[in-house]
Amino acid sequence: MTARPATDAPRTLFDRIWDDHAVVERDDGYTLLYIDRHLMHDGSAGCFARLHERGLPLRRPDRSFGTPDHFVASGPEALAPLRRKALEAMTANAARHGFTMFDLGDARQGIAHVVGPEQGVTQPGLTLVCGDSHTSTHGALGALAFGVGQSEVAHVMATQCLWQRRPKTMRVSFEGRAPEGVTAKDLALAMIAKIGAGGGAGHVLEYAGEAVRALSIEGRLTLCNMSIEAGARAGMVAPDETTFTYLSGRPYAPQGADWDRALAHWRSLPSDPDAIFDREARLDASTLAPMVTWGVSPEDASPVDGRIPDPAAAADAAAREGLARTLDYMGLTPGAPIEGIEVDRVFIGSCTNSRIEDLREAARVLRGRKTTRPAWVVPGSGLVKAQAEAEGLDAVFRDAGVEWRAPGCSMCVGMNGDVGRPGERIASTTNRNFQGRQGPGVRTHLVSPAMAAAAAVEGRFADVRRML
Amino acid sequence: MQPFTALRAPALPLPLANVDTDQIIPARFLARPRDEQRGACFHDLRLDETGAPRPGFPMNRPAFAGARILVARGNFGCGSSRESAVTTLVDNGFCAFVAPSFGDIFFNNCFQNGALPVRLPEERVEALLAGLEASPGAEIAIDLEACVLTGPDGAADRFEVDGFRRDCLLRGVDVVDLTLGHAAEIAAFEARQAQTRGWLDRLP
Numbered sequence: 095m096t097a098r099p100a101t102d103a104p105r106t107l108f109d110r111i112w113d114d115h116a117v118v119e120r121d122d123g124y125t126l127l128y129i130d131r132h133l134m135h136d137g138s139a140g141c142f143a144r145l146h147e148r149g150l151p152l153r154r155p156d157r158s159f160g161t162p163d164h165f166v167a168s169g170p171e172a173l174a175p176l177r178r179k180a181l182e183a184m185t186a187n188a189a190r191h192g193f194t195m196f197d198l199g200d201a202r203q204g205i206a207h208v209v210g211p212e213q214g215v216t217q218p219g220l221t222l223v224c225g226d227s228h229t230s231t232h233g234a235l236g237a238l239a240f241g242v243g244q245s246e247v248a249h250v251m252a253t254q255c256l257w258q259r260r261p262k263t264m265r266v267s268f269e270g271r272a273p274e275g276v277t278a279k280d281l282a283l284a285m286i287a288k289i290g291a292g293g294g295a296g297h298v299l300e301y302a303g304e305a306v307r308a309l310s311i312e313g314r315l316t317l318c319n320m321s322i323e324a325g326a327r328a329g330m331v332a333p334d335e336t337t338f339t340y341l342s343g344r345p346y347a348p349q350g351a352d353w354d355r356a357l358a359h360w361r362s363l364p365s366d367p368d369a370i371f372d373r374e375a376r377l378d379a380s381t382l383a384p385m386v387t388w389g390v391s392p393e394d395a396s397p398v399d400g401r402i403p404d405p406a407a408a409a410d411a412a413a414r415e416g417l418a419r420t421l422d423y424m425g426l427t428p429g430a431p432i433e434g435i436e437v438d439r440v441f442i443g444s445c446t447n448s449r450i451e452d453l454r455e456a457a458r459v460l461r462g463r464k465t466t467r468p469a470w471v472v473p474g475s476g477l478v479k480a481q482a483e484a485e486g487l488d489a490v491f492r493d494a495g496v497e498w499r500a501p502g503c504s505m506c507v508g509m510n511g512d513v514g515r516p517g518e519r520i521a522s523t524t525n526r527n528f529q530g531r532q533g534p535g536v537r538t539h540l541v542s543p544a545m546a547a548a549a550a551v552e553g554r555f556a557d558v559r560r561m562l
Numbered sequence: 563m564q565p566f567t568a569l570r571a572p573a574l575p576l577p578l579a580n581v582d583t584d585q586i587i588p589a590r591f592l593a594r595p596r597d598e599q600r601g602a603c604f605h606d607l608r609l610d611e612t613g614a615p616r617p618g619f620p621m622n623r624p625a626f627a628g629a630r631i632l633v634a635r636g637n638f639g640c641g642s643s644r645e646s647a648v649t650t651l652v653d654n655g656f657c658a659f660v661a662p663s664f665g666d667i668f669f670n671n672c673f674q675n676g677a678l679p680v681r682l683p684e685e686r687v688e689a690l691l692a693g694l695e696a697s698p699g700a701e702i703a704i705d706l707e708a709c710v711l712t713g714p715d716g717a718a719d720r721f722e723v724d725g726f727r728r729d730c731l732l733r734g735v736d737v738v739d740l741t742l743g744h745a746a747e748i749a750a751f752e753a754r755q756a757q758t759r760g761w762l763d764r765l766p
Contacts, residue, residue, distance in 0.1 A: 117751045118744050122725035126744060128751050130762055137592070148738070156765060165593065176593035194765070220762065227643040227667055241667055243645035245674035245737075253741045255748060259724055291580050292637035292663050325640060327666045348761035356761045391580045412635070416579060509589040516611065528584040528641060530606050 104366035107332050108263050108298045111238040111363070115221050117255055127258045130220035131237075132250050133206045134160035134193070138225060139183035142191075144248040151191070153254045158193035159215050160184060163205045165510050166198060166502035168443075168472045177510060204475025204501040207231040207445035211315060212475055214344025218333035218360040223250055228445045228525065230321040234314035235341070236333035236363055238298070241322065262372035264297040264326070265365075268305035270380030275559035277455065278313035279447060279523065279542035281305065281377070282320035283385035283395040289375055291393040294326030297373065300365065301331050305379035311340040312451035319446045323392040323525055332364035386432050386555050387527045387540040389420045394527070396432055398545070398557045404428035423529055424537050425517070433555050435539075437521045439514060440469035440550040441532075442496075442543050444506035447523035448474030450481050452543040457487045459547035459561055460494040469496045469550040472504040472512075496550065508532050521549035564676045565734035569658060570703040571630035573714075574620050575694040581634055582641035583668060587650045589642075596649055603650040625698030633660045633690050633702075639668025639679075648675050658704055660711065662687050673727045676734070678704065680711055680721045689713070706732060 105113075118126035138160070145152065152158060162184055165177040173181070181198065188195035196202040196209055203209070207228050210216040218236030223229060225247040232239035246256055266289075268281055286293070299321050301314070309317065314331045321329030331337075338357060341347045348356040383397035402421065405428060408414035421428060426435070442448070442456050453473065471491050473479040479501055482488055488498045505512040506524040508531055514520050516535030523546050524531075527538040541549065548558040591602035608619050615622040621629075632651065638661040639647060648671045651659075657677045662684040672679045682690075693714045694700055700714035706728060712718045730737060741748075756763055 118747050120726060122729075124724065124726035126741065126747070128748070128755070150738075156763065174593075180593060219759075225643060227641065241643040243643050243648070243667060243671035243674060245645060246670065249738055249741065252738050253748065254752075255741055255744075257726065257737060257741070259726075290637075291640055292665075295637070295663055295666055322641075322667075325637060325663075325666065345766055348764070349766070352761035352764060356759075359759065391582075393580075412577070412579075507589055508584075509592055513590075526582070526584070526641060528582045530588055531584050534588070534606055535611070 104369040106263050106365040106369045106371065107236060107300055107330055107363055108238060111219055111221065112260060114219070123259055124257050125260060126255050127221060129223050129250050129254055129256060130157060131215055131222040132158045133210055133222065133224035133229070134158060135206045135224070135226060136162035136165045136180045136184045138247060139180055139187070141225065141244050141247040141251060142183070142187045145251050148252070150252045152193065152251050155192040157254065159210065160188060160193055161196040161203050161206055161209045162198060163503045164507055167510065168499040168502050168504040168512055171511060174511065201476035201480060204478065205445045205448065205503055207319065208448060208474030208478065211235060211311065212344070212477055214341055214347030217341065217347065217356070218337060219363050223256065227322045228319050230327060230329050231315050231319040231445055233318040233321070233328050233330035234311060235337055236330060236360065238328055238330065240327040261327070262297045263300065264294060264373040264375065265300050265302055265371040266375045266377070267303035268301070268377050268379040269303045270305060270378050271308060272305045272379040272382060275384055275544065275562055276379070276382050277542040277544065278309055278316035280382055280385045281379060282317050283387065283392065283540060284377060284382050285375070286320065286324045286392045287395040288377060289324055291323060291391045292325040294321060294324040297326050299324070299326045299329040300371070301329060303379070306331060307334065310451055311336060312449040315449065316446055320392070320525055333360045384542060384545050384558055386545065388424065388426060388432060390423060390527055390529045392525070392527060392540060394420065395540070398432055398555060400432055402426045402428055402430045402432065425519070433557060436519065436554045437467055437539070437549050438518045439520045440465070440467055440546050441505040441520055441522040441524065442470065442546050443472030443474070443504050444524040445474065445503070446525045447543050448472060448478065450478050452523065453478070453482045453487050456543040456547040457490040459544050459558060460496065460551065461490050463494055463551045465495040465550040466553040467550050470499055470505065471496055472499045473501050475501050505532055521546045521555065563734045563736060566657065566676055566678055566706055566731040568705045568707065569630065570701055572626065572628050572699050573631035573633055573694055573702040574626045574629035575691045576620055576632055576634040577691050579635035580637045580640055583639060583644050583647035583665070584641055586639065586647040587644065592644060592646055596646070596653070599646055599650045600653040603654045623698065628655070630655050631658045631660060631702050631704070632656050633687060633694060635687065636662040636684065638664050640665035643667045645671045645674070648672055648677060652677055660687060660690065660702070673730060676731065678706060678723070678731060680704065682711065682719055682721060686719055689715070
């Protein structure tokens, strides 16, 4: 266990939040950590069943929020019985336990990691968990947020706490300004390519540097979302004026005198300038390009002007074999330029890239152009959808030949009927290019919304910087 | 929960890195109840498009039948938080996993299900993989009390496991019950927080 620093020692943002939530500290290095906010989705039914088996109440319904996202349909098709059952169970559990629910039919429904920040449920300085690995998203507002499995979800339901070992800290600094056409998604993929899909394991990441400070909250949410793809359960950005402006007036953000008290606390949170991190990583944002993944791990990412790697050049036999297997699955030729790889289909959405800014970036590329491949846009929430429609983005999408659908996880998660066909190559704004993630045999390439839009127009990966 | 103390069992080599939870159990099986997820374990790696076993996949080789320990390369269990990744392995007889590193959430989920993840140095894992390939069906012994893993070659390695998690496994502790035993401290924390961070309790 990292020793708890004396109160006058320099501390990180993470240290402050952790120390502020320690309920019990054991001699063996484990801490009982208080959880301020618990987000639930439609995969939570089994966790409630465990609570019911024990005859325990949901300890803090006032600290619990839910919205269905994994199993919902993004189109008019009928729900498979098991999915309908999961959605009905969630509605019934909300009625039984009295937590705040943004259910289907409510404009506030959407992907939990879009809805939490949008409603102001997510705030600086708090601890937040959800039974989903992309809970790291919420760190964008300066919260300590991480995903847990179903047993730990049930534990939070029963106790509002979790036993945790204090993780290590790692600062990832993006120096300089990201060039035009290089988005938060590209920063994330460049980082994962550099440190590896397991590079952040055991650590909480704090993103810092000029390029991060320049990001909107939407961009920071994208960056923190991908922390788990670098192996880190949590990623955070220190709260600043961008954060406070974003939160001000949101329904569940503090109001009136509470706002002033909360703001004073939030301003005290950022890491001290001389705080020590266990590890440091640095990237020069000004040298980055739009990224495309070519393999089956998010670390298999390359600038769009790069080429598919050659197994013959691999370091050892295991790497050579692994790379050959990857390229076989992906149907790619060693040495081929990434620009020029034809795609079959395009998906814009997911907790990574379905917020209003993502849709604006895609629309900027699609305006006045026609897609040559089937493409979907799935907004992250009912409110994002309404905002996009108020700005006329839905018309831009429709005019370009893109299908404008209803909020949910859709093609990111492969468990709600929205999947590709075996062998299909998809340019996708999601977070995982794992084998079969978007359906058995599907070949997923992770890109930013602008790059996805460019691929939909060109029918192949194209450098979006030429189209802006 | 069943205590985990010591185990001596055949081990399955899975010489792959970054095995994500979508490989361990594809998402399309997650809506099903646990007793229907047993056959989903490594589904798309194990079976081809027609449902026929892929002969090269280690789980399909008769020599590895009855394996209870799985040895893999780095970042095993990365990806989603689905606890079914652990439970489908447990329901297929596996109760210990050996790798140079694990996905953090998978690692935590193991302890919730009476399973032990063991981190060993990469060179040692490579030696175990080679040894298991050379003598299929060979056994690995794990002594959690002493934190020692003995390979088929007889070489013993000490491994580290958090004291808290180790105690819980050794005694089969129910963690919810343990935490409910701290009800007074939790209530005191909440009272303190209501004073200092009162806005968290006031919803619109």
